[in-house]
Amino acid sequence: MLRRFQRVLVVAAVSAEREAVAAATEGTAPHLDVLVGGVGPAAVAARTTTALMTAAHEGRPYDLVVSAGIGGGFAANGVHVGDTVIADRLVAADLGSELPGSEDEPPGFASVADLGFGTSEHRPAAALVEAVAGATGGRPGTVLTVSTTTGTRRHADLLLARCPTAAAEAMEGFGVAEAATAHAGGVDFLEIRTVSNAVGPRDRAAWRIPQALAALTAAFGKLVP
Numbered sequence: 001m002l003r004r005f006q007r008v009l010v011v012a013a014v015s016a017e018r019e020a021v022a023a024a025t026e027g028t029a030p031h032l033d034v035l036v037g038g039v040g041p042a043a044v045a046a047r048t049t050t051a052l053m054t055a056a057h058e059g060r061p062y063d064l065v066v067s068a069g070i071g072g073g074f075a076a077n078g079v080h081v082g083d084t085v086i087a088d089r090l091v092a093a094d095l096g097s098e099l100p101g102s103e104d105e106p107p108g109f110a111s112v113a114d115l116g117f118g119t120s121e122h123r124p125a126a127a128l129v130e131a132v133a134g135a136t137g138g139r140p141g142t143v144l145t146v147s148t149t150t151g152t153r154r155h156a157d158l159l160l161a162r163c164p165t166a167a168a169e170a171m172e173g174f175g176v177a178e179a180a181t182a183h184a185g186g187v188d189f190l191e192i193r194t195v196s197n198a199v200g201p202r203d204r205a206a207w208r209i210p211q212a213l214a215a216l217t218a219a220f221g222k223l224v225p
């Protein structure tokens, strides 16, 4: 399915995720490179920008960038461990300003877009999302990018109040999309997340990382010949 792109850059946060993608693509998809971009939107935006610019300078530009890895799923919206989510919106969920609540009300939130300082979400090409969801069996949905992994029920509820359609949470997608859209008039981008844990009270022992990494390999196996 990704063959229609000349060169594809997949950006994972950590090497275990890179290896999970490479297990499906190495040897079968020579037009696809997998980069370890680091954890969090800033690290990944910097490394994605460097990779895009280097490739362009070498005359071998990328025409699709994919943020890929594991993530947390919002069970309240029916997303569970082992599921695959293809982002149809990539939202910077904690980039903005908290607003004071009251005794009865939780704090509010103004995004950078609300504040007039730029954008707080990116939308990949709808036809591409649909095609990738169809090929992988993943569900399209909103993926939040956060700088701090959610660790309490209260914060999960705050995020859902801020973004009721949230399907998954991770730490890089928005950074990758910022780099892709800023590069040379814009490069197509996607985010693919396989769910390792529920978003909510932190319970690292309950993270099913091998299952999520296997789902990542399976998803890319369906995208490359």
Ligand SMILES: O=C(O)c1cccc(C(=O)CC[C@H]2O[C@@H](n3cnc4c(=O)[nH]cnc43)[C@H](O)[C@@H]2O)c1
Pocket: 013, 014, 016, 017, 038, 039, 040, 069, 070, 071, 072, 073, 146, 148, 149, 150, 169, 170, 171, 172, 196, 197, 198, 199, 209
């Ligand atoms: O410990 C390991 O073996 C291991 C293997 C692969 C990945 C990891 C990570 O910890 C990856 C961090 C990465 O995961 C994303 N992530 C996963 N769950 C969540 C979440 O609930 N909320 C936010 N982000 C999550 C995130 O994108 C991190 O970059 C460890």
